[in-house]
Amino acid sequence: MSLVRIAPPDFDVALDIAYATANNFTGRPVYRRPGCWLHADAAAALKRAIALAAPLGLRFCVFDAFRPQEAQWVLWNHTPDPEFLADPRQGSAHSRGVAVDLTLLASDGRPLDMGTAFDAFTPLSHHGNADVSVSAQHNRLLLLGLMSAAGWNFYRNEWWHYQLFQATASYPLLSDSVLPEPMMSPSPSGA
Numbered sequence: 001m002s003l004v005r006i007a008p009p010d011f012d013v014a015l016d017i018a019y020a021t022a023n024n025f026t027g028r029p030v031y032r033r034p035g036c037w038l039h040a041d042a043a044a045a046l047k048r049a050i051a052l053a054a055p056l057g058l059r060f061c062v063f064d065a066f067r068p069q070e071a072q073w074v075l076w077n078h079t080p081d082p083e084f085l086a087d088p089r090q091g092s093a094h095s096r097g098v099a100v101d102l103t104l105l106a107s108d109g110r111p112l113d114m115g116t117a118f119d120a121f122t123p124l125s126h127h128g129n130a131d132v133s134v135s136a137q138h139n140r141l142l143l144l145g146l147m148s149a150a151g152w153n154f155y156r157n158e159w160w161h162y163q164l165f166q167a168t169a170s171y172p173l174l175s176d177s178v179l180p181e182p183m184m185s186p187s188p189s190g191a
Helices: 040-056 069-078 134-149
Strands: 013-015 059-064 099-105 152-155 158-164
Touching: 040 059, 040 099, 040 134, 040 158, 099 134, 134 152, 134 158
Parallel strands: 013 059
Antiparallel strands: 059 099, 099 158, 152 158
């Protein structure tokens, strides 16, 4: 199965692939190199969202998209919290290429206030949490509206996470081997 590379100029998005840096909840890079890939169905839905955001002077910044199944295990082994991470035995929509973690950028390129950082594993990250500022609630609802109108489903615990409907039933789990250039480092055993 081939995935679609998500990057300018084909996709007018900013990329800040968190798991290719130490700026994530593990405190270290999970990916050897940054990559942003989606299944063709998800890529088409992202294009619809981009088109809806553009007239409002908004762009998306993507933190993560396709996440190889190997990476899901790394995250789960670090923090096995089913409130915020899919158990890799059942599989994540990310590992199927049909989920994206993102935020909105203003016309000047600054991220809109969403009340928490990406990957803040706290109830403050939940959609509809009224304990964040009114401005952050507004921005989350704006993101939710754009993504929903473009055909995405949301995950109630993470304001940043969107996935295609029927993600786990309709799309297979994928490993790093489907990419033209692997994102993961080879395992010590060479497997």
